[in-house]
Amino acid sequence: MTMFxxxxxxxxxxxxxxxxxxxLLRRPPPLALRALxxxxxxxxxxLAVGLPADVYVSPILLTDAKTVGWQYLICLGALxxxxxxxxxxxxxxxxxxxxxxxxxxxxxxxNLAMLFIAxxxxxxxxxxxVARSRPGDSSLxxxxxxxxxxxxxxxxxxxxxxxxxxxxxxxxxxxxxSPLGQAxxxxxAAAALFKxxxxxxxxxxxxxxxxxxxxxxxxxxxxxxxxxxxFLMRLCELAPEAAFIAWLPAIGAITALAGSVMALRQxxxxxxxAYSSISNAGLxxxxxxxxxxxxxxxxxxxxxxxxxxxxxFMSNGTFAFIKYSGLETRSQLxxxxxxxxxxxxxxxxxxxALGGIPPTGGFMAKLLLLWRAxxxxxxxxAAAGALSALISLAYYLGMTRELWFEKADExxxxxxxxxxxxxxxxxxxxxxxxxxxxxxxxxxxxLLR
Amino acid sequence: MxxxxxxxxxxxLAGAAVCAFMGARARYAALVFSALFAGLAGALVMTMLANPxxxxxxxxxxxxxxxxxxxxxxxxxxxGLIALTAFLNLICVASSWELDVPAGYWxxxxxxxxxxxxxxxxxxxxxxxxxxxxxxxxxxxxIGLWGSSNRLHAAVKFxxxxxxxxxxxxxxxxxxxxxxxxxxxxxxxDLAALDASALGTAGPLAFWGLVLGFAxxxxxxxxxxxxxxxxxxxxxxxxxxxxxxxLKMGVYGLLRVALPLFPDxxxxxxPILGGLAAFSTIYGALCAMAQxxxxxxxxxxxxxxxxxxxxxxxxxxxxxxxxxxxxLVNHGLTTGALFLMVGFLYERTHKRGLSDxxxxxxxxxxxxxxxxxSTLASIGLPGLNGFVGEFMxxxxxxxxxxxxxxxxALGVTLxxxxxxxxxxxxxxxxxxxxxxxxxxxxxxxxxxxxLWTLSALMLWIGLAPKxxxxxxxxxxxxxxx
Numbered sequence: 001m002t003m004f005x006x007x008x009x010x011x012x013x014x015x016x017x018x019x020x021x022x023x024l025l026r027r028p029p030p031l032a033l034r035a036l037x038x039x040x041x042x043x044x045x046x047l048a049v050g051l052p053a054d055v056y057v058s059p060i061l062l063t064d065a066k067t068v069g070w071q072y073l074i075c076l077g078a079l080x081x082x083x084x085x086x087x088x089x090x091x092x093x094x095x096x097x098x099x100x101x102x103x104x105x106x107x108x109x110x111n112l113a114m115l116f117i118a119x120x121x122x123x124x125x126x127x128x129x130v131a132r133s134r135p136g137d138s139s140l141x142x143x144x145x146x147x148x149x150x151x152x153x154x155x156x157x158x159x160x161x162x163x164x165x166x167x168x169x170x171x172x173x174x175x176x177x178s179p180l181g182q183a184x185x186x187x188x189a190a191a192a193l194f195k196x197x198x199x200x201x202x203x204x205x206x207x208x209x210x211x212x213x214x215x216x217x218x219x220x221x222x223x224x225x226x227x228x229x230x231f232l233m234r235l236c237e238l239a240p241e242a243a244f245i246a247w248l249p250a251i252g253a254i255t256a257l258a259g260s261v262m263a264l265r266q267x268x269x270x271x272x273x274a275y276s277s278i279s280n281a282g283l284x285x286x287x288x289x290x291x292x293x294x295x296x297x298x299x300x301x302x303x304x305x306x307x308x309x310x311x312x313f314m315s316n317g318t319f320a321f322i323k324y325s326g327l328e329t330r331s332q333l334x335x336x337x338x339x340x341x342x343x344x345x346x347x348x349x350x351x352x353a354l355g356g357i358p359p360t361g362g363f364m365a366k367l368l369l370l371w372r373a374x375x376x377x378x379x380x381x382a383a384a385g386a387l388s389a390l391i392s393l394a395y396y397l398g399m400t401r402e403l404w405f406e407k408a409d410e411x412x413x414x415x416x417x418x419x420x421x422x423x424x425x426x427x428x429x430x431x432x433x434x435x436x437x438x439x440x441x442x443x444x445x446x447l448l449r
Numbered sequence: 450m451x452x453x454x455x456x457x458x459x460x461x462l463a464g465a466a467v468c469a470f471m472g473a474r475a476r477y478a479a480l481v482f483s484a485l486f487a488g489l490a491g492a493l494v495m496t497m498l499a500n501p502x503x504x505x506x507x508x509x510x511x512x513x514x515x516x517x518x519x520x521x522x523x524x525x526x527x528x529g530l531i532a533l534t535a536f537l538n539l540i541c542v543a544s545s546w547e548l549d550v551p552a553g554y555w556x557x558x559x560x561x562x563x564x565x566x567x568x569x570x571x572x573x574x575x576x577x578x579x580x581x582x583x584x585x586x587x588x589x590x591x592i593g594l595w596g597s598s599n600r601l602h603a604a605v606k607f608x609x610x611x612x613x614x615x616x617x618x619x620x621x622x623x624x625x626x627x628x629x630x631x632x633x634x635x636x637x638x639d640l641a642a643l644d645a646s647a648l649g650t651a652g653p654l655a656f657w658g659l660v661l662g663f664a665x666x667x668x669x670x671x672x673x674x675x676x677x678x679x680x681x682x683x684x685x686x687x688x689x690x691x692x693x694x695x696l697k698m699g700v701y702g703l704l705r706v707a708l709p710l711f712p713d714x715x716x717x718x719x720p721i722l723g724g725l726a727a728f729s730t731i732y733g734a735l736c737a738m739a740q741x742x743x744x745x746x747x748x749x750x751x752x753x754x755x756x757x758x759x760x761x762x763x764x765x766x767x768x769x770x771x772x773x774x775x776x777l778v779n780h781g782l783t784t785g786a787l788f789l790m791v792g793f794l795y796e797r798t799h800k801r802g803l804s805d806x807x808x809x810x811x812x813x814x815x816x817x818x819x820x821x822x823s824t825l826a827s828i829g830l831p832g833l834n835g836f837v838g839e840f841m842x843x844x845x846x847x848x849x850x851x852x853x854x855x856x857x858a859l860g861v862t863l864x865x866x867x868x869x870x871x872x873x874x875x876x877x878x879x880x881x882x883x884x885x886x887x888x889x890x891x892x893x894x895x896x897x898x899x900l901w902t903l904s905a906l907m908l909w910i911g912l913a914p915k916x917x918x919x920x921x922x923x924x925x926x927x928x929x930x
Contacts (some may be wrong), residue, residue: 357586357612358579367619371515374623375630382623386616393612397589397605405593405601438513 005057006108008044008071012101015040016094023090033093037082040097044104045075060114061105065298069305070107070230073312074100077222080316083422084215084323092132096219098125103227111171112161112188112238115231119157119195122227123150126220133213142211149204153194160187164239177241185242188235195228196281198251199258209274217270218319221277222312229284229304236292248289249373253384256282260391267329269322272395273315276354279392280311283385287369290376303368310361310433314353317426321347324419333399335408343420346427348400353430355396356389361433454508454521454570457493457531458580461486461538462563465556472552476542479555483539486562490535493528498920516626516636520573526704526774526924527569530697533781534569537693538562541686543899544789548684548796554595557587558686565694569701574622575638577706582615584695588687596682597795603682610675611665618662618702621655624648625710628655645710656711660722663707666699667755669722670729677736680748685792688744692751692788693781700758700777708765708928716765716930719850723763727853730756730860738867743801744791746871747784750827753860754780760857761842765930767922769845774921776838779826779910783835786823786903790816793896798885803871806889807880813891817876819900824872826907828864834910841918 004010018036022028048071056062078100085093102122109115127150131143163184167177177185190201197205209217236245259279266272284307291300324343327333337344353362366389373382408414433439464482468475497503510519523531541558548554564587567580585608593604625643630636632647648655665672676696680688708715715722733753740746758780761773793816795801810817826833829840839861847854880886892900910917 352586358582363579363582367623368515370620371623371627374620375627379620379624383620386620390609390613390616393609394605397608400589401593401601401605404590405604 005052005055005063006061007047007051008075009101009104009108011040011043011047012097012104015097016101019090019093019097023094028088028090031086033088033090034082034085037085037093037097038079041075041078041082041100044100045072048072048075056110057108058110060110061108062110063108066230066233066301067107069301070226071104073226073305073308074103074107074223076309077224077226077312077316078103078219080320080422080426081215081219084320084419089132092129095125095129095132099123099129100223103223106227106234107230109234112164112235113171115234115238116154116157116161119191119231120154122224123154123195126150126224129216130208130212130220133216134211138211139213142208145204146208149194153191156187156194157191160184160189160191164188171238173238173240175241177239177243181239181241182243185235185239186244188239189232189242189244192228192232192235193251193285195231196225196285197255197278198281198285199255199278202255202259202278205278206271206274209277210268210271212270214270214319214323217274218316221273221315221319222308225277225281225284226308226312228281229288229308232285232288233291233301233304236288237296245289245292248292249286249378249381252282252285252287252289253381254282255279255285256385256388257391258282260388263392263395266395267331269328269330269333270319272330273318273322276392276395277315279388280315280354282388283307283366283369286373286378286381286385289381290369290372290378293378294372294376300372303372306433306437307365307369310353310365310430313426313429313433314350314362317350317423317430318347318354320419320422320426321350323417324423325416330399330402331409333402334406335403336414337404339414340416340420343416343423344403346420346424348403349427349431350423351396351400353427353434355393357393359431359434361430361437364434364437452508453493454506454523457486457489457523458563458566458570460489460563461559461566465559465563468552468555468559470552475552475555476546479542479559480546482559483535483542483562486559486566487535487539490528490532490566493523494532494920497525497528515638516630517575517638518573519576520639521570521576522572523570524924525920525922526701529774529778529921530569530694530701531566533697533778534562534565534694537689537781537785540785540789540899540903541689543895544689544792545684545686546895550595553590557591558690561587561591561690565698568698572640573638574626574640574643574706577640578615578619578622581618581698581702582612584698585611588683588691588695591687591690592679592683595684596687597684598682599678600682603678607675607679610672614662614665614672616662617658621658621662624651624655624658640706640709643710652711653714656707656714656718659707659710660703660718663699663702664725666702667696667759668699668752669725669756669759670732670752673729673733673752676752677745677748680751680788681742681745685789685795688748688788688792689785692748693785696751696755697777697781700755700762700773703759704762704770704774704925704928708762712930715763719763723760723846723850723853726756726759726763727856727860728756729753729759730857731863734860734863734867738863740867741803743794743803743871743875744788746803746867747787747791750864750868751780751784753864754784754827756860757839757842757857760846760853761838764842764845764849765928766845766848767925767929768841769849770925770928771918771921772838772841772843772845774925775910775914775917776835776842778917779834779838779907782903782906782910783823783827786819786900786907787827789896789899789903790820790823793892794889797890798888800885803874804881805884806875806886807878807884808876809886809889810876812886813889815892815897815900816889819892819897819904820876821872822904823907824868826911828868829861832908832911834907834914837911837914
């Protein structure tokens with residue numbers, strides 16, 4: 001069955017309107033918002049199954065293999081936040097679904113102007129989502145910081161686009177670039193790297209991830225990161241002659257190392273995982289560089305897709321654990337394993353997966369990505385990526401040690417909240433991906449053939 | 450049983466899962482599954498002995514994407530080391546029987562046995578790596594949860610060090626697989642099909658990457674610093690598995706992967722690697738001499754003993770290879786016995802310093818007998834197992850690089866110089882002030898049964914090594930230069 005090419009976006013748009021409508025009711029049915037968000041995102045996922053391949057809907061929108069793959073990724077990354085929408089905040093739900101809609105549009109963007117529109121479409125609701133996710137000043141401050149960082153990224157992109165257009169008179173792929181066009185390409189890439197939190201454009205990211213509610217950080221680090229990676233990949237496609245592409249592996253290597261090193265001394269869990277997500281973004285940038293360097297091969301796409309898919313489980317799972325346990329710092333982890341054995345065991349699995357230990361999906365993800373880099377003769381970036389994984393083990397193992405091997409500092413009563421099932425489900429997902437990696441590749445392989 | 454080798458590694462893993470849900474009765478499940486695993490390994494040994502034509506058992510699975518295929522195979526080298534794993538695992542369960550530990554303890558040991566069996570069976574390098582890394586997880590928890598005072602530090606250090614080596618190994622494997630694909634157009638991780646000559650100038654880089662991964666595990670000086678901490682802080686049974694089997698993974702990796710893939714490079718690297726191995730025997734012995742902690746002394750002695758194995762294996766002569774491989778088994782038995790006895794002492798007194806004991810021979814004659822027996826086996830007394838392995842390994846090295854053999858022989862002498870005084874101090878010297886010897890009761894029946902088994906094997910290999918050597922020889926024949 002062939003779907004209308006924008007059917008997933010239609011499902012998400014219906015969700016946004018539905019959430020706002022529920023807000024009009026004096027007494028909305030309990031959990032209606034959660035059900036609506038889950039239905040809307042789940043529906044977008046189902047509708048993506050039947051999308052036609054390689055169709056231009058209009059000059060600015062298309063569906064290709066990546067559109068479909070990223071439609072899944074974005075929805076997969078967003079599902080956990082939909083699960084947590086158990087309040088009655090209709091605006092929060094609408095903002096969340098609006099951001100997902102923006103990401104989903106980005107997956108379909110066919111030229112540079114549409115990329116910009118989609119970028120702003122997904123970013124604006126996200127700023128407000130951060131501000132509204134948690135009461136208090138710190139989330140407001142983080143949202144303003146996020147807004148300014150995003151504004152800079154948008155402005156860089158606009159300027160780059162102007163220069164690029166001045167050179168090529170085109171908003172899509174074009175051949176040989178003058179220095180003007182090269183500068184434009186570099187500025188647009190800087191915008192994408194800003195969004196990904198590449199070093200040294202990462203300064204906003206830890207503050208935002210730390211001040212948001214954990215489930216929102218999980219959403220930003222998975223769905224938003226997936227969209228940003230695709231944003232970078234589309235740039236590589238639309239400006240294939242741009243010189244910045246050759247720099248991506250080095251930028252990725254530095255980002256991966258910097259993120260891991262800076263996470264080493266973090267005490268607050270959300271901040272630690274923010275730096276960990278910067279490190280993972282570095283690996284992804286290496287992967288994008290390898291994909292571009294090897295003639296944009298289908299294997300390169302499927303390696304990135306697998307990484308992001310595994311990361312959607314790992315990162316959402318860890319932030320869900322933070323939300324569930326209510327723990328804020330590493331020292332609070334001490335000796336808590338026994339108090340919540342199932343969730344803590346699942347969290348441990350997620351930590352091992354993030355560290356890239358087999359037999360988890362996290363190992364497969366890192367292996368496939370670094371393998372692409374080695375295959376594209378990018379040996380040094382691959383070695384840097386492997387080194388960053390090694391450094392990151394120090395804090396993943398450190399947290400395992402605190403959780404299970406050490407004794408609690410204050411033996412006060414400790415009551416975790418609800419949502420352990422989500423942590424366990426994420427861990428199960430990542431174990432499944434490790435034990436049966438062909439699951440993902442058979443899903444994505446059919447698309448990328 | 451169409452998948453005998455899969456069953457071999459899956460049985461202990463199933464046991465680990467069962468134990469996790471058995472609560473207080475987990476030890477019985479652990480015993481059953483350890484016995485099952487040992488029985489399966491024993492059956493494989495018997496099949497091979499009874500039917501010399503059946504020198505290799507193969508099992509092929511489907512090919513996955515990217516040339517990864519589930520490919521297991523067992524020759525006498527694999528089977529011998531799996532039998533050692535299964536035997537020591539059973540010994541560990543028996544020796545920990547009366548410990549007050551939760552179900553996870555037994556699960557970890559069975560999971561470790563399963564991953565180790567996988568390492569020795571895998572012939573697809575992807576699966577080899579996965580099993581290789583998977584061994585770290587249970588051992589990390591064994592040290593961290595049930596180790597002694599400094600366990601937190603030791604567990605993380607152990608994991609990070611060995612993982613650091615593995616990272617280089619993984620990069621080397623990826624380079625190899627990619628180069629093979631570029632040269633032939635075929636994706637494969639199959640050890641038998643891969644051709645390292647495709648690497649060209651990247652060959653040495655890949656070789657040293659592999660060697661680094663294996664050398665950390667052996668451990669070869671100067672990559673050994675994780676070992677004394679890990680072995681000392683682990684619970685007794687954990688030390689047995691660490692020293693008895695996990696150190697062997699490094700030498701096994703050299704034998705199985707590095708030497709066959711890079712026959713020439715590995716031979717031209719002999720002066721460096723052999724030199725480090727010879728240095729390990731001397732340096733390990735000197736460090737052991739300086740220790741005041743009984744367990745730490747045995748840990749350092751392991752570094753020295755693995756140096757002998759390495760010297761023999763690297764010489765690539767028939768007697769060196771077979772002797773070095775037999776020495777892997779010997780070291781597993783003798784050092785395993787020594788670690789167990791230090792564990793028994795520690796259970797009774799919570800001490801393990803050399804100066805904490807004295808005059809134990811009169812209080813615990815059985816303990817003294819077994820400790821003395823194992824010490825003599827460990828320092829290479831003719832008639833016991835250590836002599837056979839060390840003698841053959843050194844004579845192999847002598848025919849290739851005599852200077853290394855002389856250095857190794859010095860290591861043998863030094864072994865007597867640390868092991869005998871330690872034995873004397875603990876068992877014969879009069880108890881000093883602060884001695885806890887009066888708390889030591891002699892071994893009970895269960896402990897004696899465990900040690901009788903180990904000692905009988907030491908004596909058997911020492912008196913009649915021929916069947917043991919003949920068992921390993923076919924698998925190593927191809928490596929002789």
